[in-house]
Amino acid sequence: MEHGSFSDHTKSTFSLTDEDHTLANAVRFSLNQDPRVTFSGYSIPHPSDNKVNIRIQTTGDLAADVLKDACQDLMLMCQHVRSTFDKAVVDFKMSER
Amino acid sequence: MAGRGVKQQTMSESTLETETETETETGTESESSSVDPKGGGGLRWLEKLSDVPMGKLPPHLEFQRTHVECKADAPLHTDTIQYSGAYASLGVDNSVRMDSFCDNFRVEVMRLTEDDMEFDMIGIDPALANAFRRILISEVPTMAIERVLIANNTSVVQDEVLAHRLGLIPINVDPRLFEFAGNNTPNEKNTIVFKLHVRRKPNEPSSVKSNELIWSPKGSEFLLASEDSKSADTSSKPRTYTSFTCRQDSLPEFSNNAIKVMENILIAKLGPGQEIELEAHAVKGIGKTHAKWSPVATAWYRMLPEVVLLQEVEDEAAEELKAKCPVGVFDIEDIGKGRKRATVARPRGCTLCRECIRGGQQWEDRVSLRRRKNHFIFNIESTGALPPEVLFTEAVKILEDKCERVIADLS
Numbered sequence: 356m357e358h359g360s361f362s363d364h365t366k367s368t369f370s371l372t373d374e375d376h377t378l379a380n381a382v383r384f385s386l387n388q389d390p391r392v393t394f395s396g397y398s399i400p401h402p403s404d405n406k407v408n409i410r411i412q413t414t415g416d417l418a419a420d421v422l423k424d425a426c427q428d429l430m431l432m433c434q435h436v437r438s439t440f441d442k443a444v445v446d447f448k449m450s451e452r
Numbered sequence: 453m454a455g456r457g458v459k460q461q462t463m464s465e466s467t468l469e470t471e472t473e474t475e476t477e478t479g480t481e482s483e484s485s486s487v488d489p490k491g492g493g494g495l496r497w498l499e500k501l502s503d504v505p506m507g508k509l510p511p512h513l514e515f516q517r518t519h520v521e522c523k524a525d526a527p528l529h530t531d532t533i534q535y536s537g538a539y540a541s542l543g544v545d546n547s548v549r550m551d552s553f554c555d556n557f558r559v560e561v562m563r564l565t566e567d568d569m570e571f572d573m574i575g576i577d578p579a580l581a582n583a584f585r586r587i588l589i590s591e592v593p594t595m596a597i598e599r600v601l602i603a604n605n606t607s608v609v610q611d612e613v614l615a616h617r618l619g620l621i622p623i624n625v626d627p628r629l630f631e632f633a634g635n636n637t638p639n640e641k642n643t644i645v646f647k648l649h650v651r652r653k654p655n656e657p658s659s660v661k662s663n664e665l666i667w668s669p670k671g672s673e674f675l676l677a678s679e680d681s682k683s684a685d686t687s688s689k690p691r692t693y694t695s696f697t698c699r700q701d702s703l704p705e706f707s708n709n710a711i712k713v714m715e716n717i718l719i720a721k722l723g724p725g726q727e728i729e730l731e732a733h734a735v736k737g738i739g740k741t742h743a744k745w746s747p748v749a750t751a752w753y754r755m756l757p758e759v760v761l762l763q764e765v766e767d768e769a770a771e772e773l774k775a776k777c778p779v780g781v782f783d784i785e786d787i788g789k790g791r792k793r794a795t796v797a798r799p800r801g802c803t804l805c806r807e808c809i810r811g812g813q814q815w816e817d818r819v820s821l822r823r824r825k826n827h828f829i830f831n832i833e834s835t836g837a838l839p840p841e842v843l844f845t846e847a848v849k850i851l852e853d854k855c856e857r858v859i860a861d862l863s
């Protein structure tokens with residue numbers, strides 16, 4: 356669901372269905388951390404629509420690629436959070452005993 | 453000339469230069485000031501001027517980036533600065549690279565019980581912490597009663613109210629063992645059936661508690677209406693509201709692990725002679741659809757409070773400060789000669805009620821209330837389906853799945 360211009364793929368709006376602030380805000384965070392991004396933001400056009408629009412403008416890379424990388428980064432972060440959390444829980448249970 | 457010499461001297465003191473350098477600068481003042489601008493490391497003093505970009509934020513900006521400051525009227529610097537180029541003009545890269553995230557991210561478990569946990573998440577952006585919280589509340593699936601077949605209800609509680617009350621009872625079963633039913637016929641993989649049949653004798657009014665919901669592992673026992681009317685000559689098994697292919701308690705995961713609901717929850721009150729007979733079918737769902745599927749009673753976080761005394765608070769003022777705080781953040785210590793001084797003993801307990809900075813400017817000058825923007829005290833209270841630590845891991849996995857779906861959509 357990419358809506359961009361045909362000539363310039365460095366600026367695009369992506370419309371994700373069945374998503375809300377949960378993913379959009381997290382992705383916006385990860386996009387903003389990317390130095391290739393000049394602008395990123397998201398909006399939910401109507402609260403009773405199940406969709407969210409994410410706008411990306413880049414310094415020259417394809418917006419779709421940048422979004423993909425942002426999701427990839429987010430996934431890696433999640434994996435790290437999960438392993439760190441699991442380790443902390445195991446450590447805590449050990450120390451309780 | 454002399455003026456600059458003095459400046460160099462203070463610079464070297466404040467930045468703790470090596471001893472020899474300090475000596476040359478302070479010892480032979482006239483010489484150093486004439487040699488320095490051209491000499492080898494002489495330009496280093498320039499770099500140490502406070503407004504020259506050195507790849508590090510000046511302290512006040514760094515403070516604004518990492519802390520929310522709570523003043524008596526309003527909090528300051530509440531936004532998080534996410535944009536990677538926010539400090540580009542200062543020569544500071546604000547992007548978070550994976551390796552620096554991994555180095556800095558920490559989790560510390562504070563409390564962990566069967567259904568309740570508190571942990572600190574340090575070095576993470578609120579965008580992520582909030583995503584986890586939202587997923588915990590509305591997207592981690594559980595089982596809850598969705599369809600109630602009422603055969604008889606002579607109690608004062610109306611059918612629909614009764615059904616709603618049943619729906620909100622937490623079911624202590626691992627939802628990962630079940631599938632989403634969707635439009636499939638109810639079977640042993642997606643439905644749990646409970647029976648409730650209570651009848652009170654005359655002169656025996658009483659309450660009906662959730663303990664009386666009995667798991668029925670072989671599925672529904674009520675016949676489909678169409679079956680009832682047909683003649684009973686068909687030898688095949690009569691069709692009921694569920695089509696289980698086997699008994700649920702023959703499945704390995706439930707064989708010696710009966711499914712129970714949370715006990716001691718009041719469902720209805722029965723008068724003498726009143727009766728309730730019903731079947732309740734539980735299915736898998738998420739909190740977004742209805743709060744009964746939410747696996748947590750609450751999931752919430754707060755930023756770590758920091759309470760700093762900007763001045764020495766002594767004697768009566770110290771007593772007053774200690775009395776002001778309703779949660780006992782401050783303590784009093786003796787500093788001899790009968791004098792007392794206030795100390796910050798338990799900043800973590802601070803609820804940020806701002807009581808301690810009310811009562812005039814002098815209090816705002818004494819105490820500074822802050823919150824760390826990337827240190828979260830995260831609390832999870834489970835309703836009993838899964839332990840809280842498992843809920844959190846599940847929530848993180850769900851966020852990963854969402855990302856994966858977007859990547860798949862784009863490729």
Ligand code: SF4
Nearest residue numbers: 777802803805806808
């Ligand atoms: S803000 Fe409230 S809880 Fe926090 S230190 Fe001040 S008085 Fe105590």
